[in-house]
Amino acid sequence: MKVEKTDDLVVASKDAKGGSELIYGRVKERVPDDLWNYFQIILSRVRDYEDKPKILWFQDTSKDQEIQFLKKKEERDKYERFIFPSDWSLEKFHLDLGVEYEKSVVLKNAIEPIPAHTKPKEGPTRLIYISTPHRGLDVLIAAFRAAKFENVELDIYSSFKIYGWEEADKDWEPLYNACKDTPNVNYHGTVSNEEIRSVLQQTHILAYPNIFQESACISVIEAMSAGCVVVCPNLAALPETCANFAWMYGYVQDKIEHARKFSHVLRDAIDSFWEPPVQARLTFQKQYFDMHYDINTTAKQWEIMLENIKTNIEYSKQKK
Known part of the structure; x- marks a missing residue:
């Protein structure tokens, strides 16, 4: 299957509209562009590297063959953070691949809440x-x-x-x-x-x-x-x-x-x-x-996290 790259998002098809693609787009559109673009934020599948601080955002499980390279510490060291949608996922990646707790953050998948409504009582x-x-x-x-x-x-x-x-x-x-x-x-x-x-x-x-x-x-x-x-x-x-x-x-x-x-x-x-x-x-x-699970709350958590990482990176540059 041909894999296409769209900006910093790697997907198996440019036409994909699954849950992973939805959450990615919803978060990205709510985070300031300059902050988001400071990083290379990779969704699950790594295809190439840009000259930016890298964040790997997982939606797949720790058994996926595409991410077994993370068993090597030198590969994990290429990333500033690993993002997981659940504590279960983080724990599995730590146990199966050795992903460090210290570099891991759980930011849950989120949605735009469904409008209030009344369920139909008539009919099936x-x-x-x-x-x-x-x-x-x-x-x-x-x-x-x-x-x-x-x-x-x-x-x-x-x-x-x-x-x-x-x-x-x-x-x-x-x-x-x-x-x-x-x-x-x-x-x-x-x-x-x-x-x-x-x-x-x-x-x-x-x-x-x-x-x-x-x-x-x-x-x-x-x-x-x-x-x-x-x-x-x-x-x-x-x-x-x-x-x-x-x-x-x-x-x-x-x-x-x-x-x-x-x-x-x-x-x-x-x-x-x-x-x-x-x-x-x-x-x-x-x-x-x-x-x-409100997307606005999750996006704000992303923004705060990215801002903190960026601040620490820039501070380290100044010290040098």
Whole structure:
């Protein structure tokens, strides 16, 4: 796959519009240009170096082959800071690659809070899946087919087009077709983030039987801000991201057992959604996520950090 470079951002495709690209753009547009451009800020994949202080911002996990070079201290020494979207991610990089705590900062992925709204009470309970297919779509469809929920519809927004990888979708066509052939399932493919944010306001539950380790999860954060119940396993950074608000179950690798456990919790969430304690919890959930995952707060944290690093670098130059 050809890798293209756009300014200081390295992406696998110039058409990528995934969570990593969204958060990068949202932070960058809120930090003063002169401060941002003082550094080379690299998102996950290193391709070349500029003659600037370097910051490596991770969204991938410590097992990614592209970053195994960090096991060498002389490579780590090229960077002023390593930025992580979760404490789980930082800990894994420290244990697996030796990344120093002293050079590491956790700046969580963030969103523009979803506008306040009222969920529809009439009609079916609406479920949604808004991640790429390899993160558990097959488990979801298996569980949904077996459960035979009544008065429930599932909207699926999933394909690799979000990364500009249409060729990769060919391998997933059988799963996409299974989605299309399943009663009460609407398969939409990839749409804009603006459309996802709008649809979430009409959605009750994020159905996310994740099987792929993530260092953070923008989909979950947006769903939580939208006042959706999130049903997901306790895999990787999901417990940290969900902050005890998700309807969470123990992850299992066997997909049949995973589908069974997920279906059980999902049914409980569907049956309980409109109960007063659940609604009160969702109100608190939205307040929490709107406060702790607000992009303006995160961008300000970035600005303060970059300003401090720049000041220290310039001071060191003067001492010489």
